[in-house]
Every structure is written in structure tokens, then in C-alpha cells.
Amino acid sequence: MPTMSEDNHLHYMQSALREAQEALEQGEVPVGCVIVHEGRIIGRGFNQREHLQDPTAHAEIIAITAAAATLGSWRLENAQLYVTLEPCPMCAGAIILSRIEAVFFGASDPKAGCCGTLMNLLQDTRFNHRTAVFGGLMKEECGNLLSSFFKSVRNKSTGQRDDNNSH
């Protein structure tokens, strides 16, 4: 993995937070992601499940597809992924399949996090690729964005379906 200063990691997580902010403005659970390759952001994404009505439209999946399009290859071997929330099984699986080198996430996800919380798919030696994982980067900022979103949903909610507490 390329040596990067803490400042660089914060810079990329700030970019992921801007993506999450975009999701928030569109009424989506605020999760954002960027993918970096040789110091350049090659893919961005934010959660668009409600807007697209697509259960696969998580920030990471959108960013991975965008990054693969940028490189013209499904192999993201020397890329790093920054995401504001710990990836779920689907996104952890996509990270393994794309052979991403390292994942940096902000807030842990006690309900579906599969990069260290419920399990750690990225480090399971039975798969044909292992991705390094670093959690807790800017976790307060990432978590606060999610908390304020869910608080506002609960305040608005008057008998609506209780589906918004997962993205």
C-alpha cells in the first residue's frame, strides 16, 4: 500500500463525507464513498436506494462501478476505498471481487457491518483476495451525519414504515 500521511486519509474521507452530504440533501440515508488510485479519485458514489428504487444502489457499489469504468478494468488492485459507514455484506463482497487494496471507513455499523463488527469478510482467508481495513476514520463526523438523519426521520415519521433505519 502506498505510504500516505494522515492528512491524505482525512482529505479523501472529507470527499466521501461530501458525497454523504449529497445523499442527505436528496433524502437518502447519508453514506458516501470515494475510490482513490495513484492519488486520484477515480470513482464517487452516494447512497441512492430510494431515488433509484434499487436495493443495490449503495454508495460503494456505485463508486466501484464508476472506478472500474474510469480504469476500463474490473480489477481495482491498487485502489483504496473511503466510505463513511462500515460496508454491509453486499459491499464487502464487491470490495473483495474488485480486489481493492484497502478500505477506510468512518462509523461502525452494528446492524450490518461486515468489515469487523458482525464479521470481517475482507479478511476471510477462504476468499481469493484480502483487503486491508481501517475503521474509525472521522467516525464522529460520519456518525453524526447518520444520527441527525435518523433523528429527523423519526421526528417526521407518523406511522410510516420502519424501513429507513437501514440503507
Next chain:
Amino acid sequence: MPTMSEDNHLHYMQSALREAQEALEQGEVPVGCVIVHEGRIIGRGFNQREHLQDPTAHAEIIAITAAAATLGSWRLENAQLYVTLEPCPMCAGAIILSRIEAVFFGASDPKAGCCGTLMNLLQDTRFNHRTAVFGGLMKEECGNLLSSFFKSVRNKSTGQRDDNNSH
């Protein structure tokens, strides 16, 4: 889950096999998938990783996105998914997120299968949805298609990258 005769299950798996055949004809690892809702196929997909150069372009992900577009909803709550190969972590995760009712798969996947082989994500009670899973439906036909593909890749391979043994 709706009561269905064995004939119906075979019929839908035959449709998934036709999708896999399409993948084979395009030089992709032959995996195919259909999603059924109230007796109607609402989404189809076959593996297109190489053609699209997209690591997320597995048969199941394409079929799930198509099914959600058909219903106009990310919730595929009363749907059944038929796929020729046991889903990987990414696809198992997408199945959980889309709240699919039941998964029927053909061949088991000893390398990445997460619906009973390496683990069973679909029945993990920590997630907010459980999907019933039935493996081994037409496993010979599904497995033979994969075996013949990999045999032909090995015969053609003369120092190529050894990347084709995962889809």
C-alpha cells in the same frame, strides 16, 4: 412462500440456465439468474463481468436491479430468485437487502459460496431479513456448464492470467 410444484421450480431453473448459456456464448463464466414474483419472471441476468468490465456485474445483481425496476420498488419481498451457482457474499448481501423470500441455486460454490458452503449469510439472524435457501436444484446441468467452460479456458490458456476461475 407460495406452494409450487417441483415442475415450476425446474421451469424457472431452466430459464436461469438459458441465461447462463447466454453468458457462455459471450465468453463469460456461465452463471444465470431469474427472479419470479407471483408466477411471473420480473428480472433476468447473466454474468457480464468481462463484457462490462464491472466487478459487480454478476447475474444476481443484474437480475435484482431489473426486478426492482419492473416492480418500481427496491423491496422484492414476495419474490423468489433462481440462480445456477450458489451466490457469493456480494450477491447474498444484495438478496438480503432486497428482502427476497427464497433462493434456489444449482451448483454449490466451494470457493465463494455464502448460502451454505463457506457460510450462510441468508440465515444469519443478526441481519434484518432472512431468506429461505434451497441448493442443488438441477446441480448437474448447472455444474456441467461451468465445468465445460473452465475446461475450455484451460485448454485455450497459454500463460494467460489465472483470473477466469472466479466470476
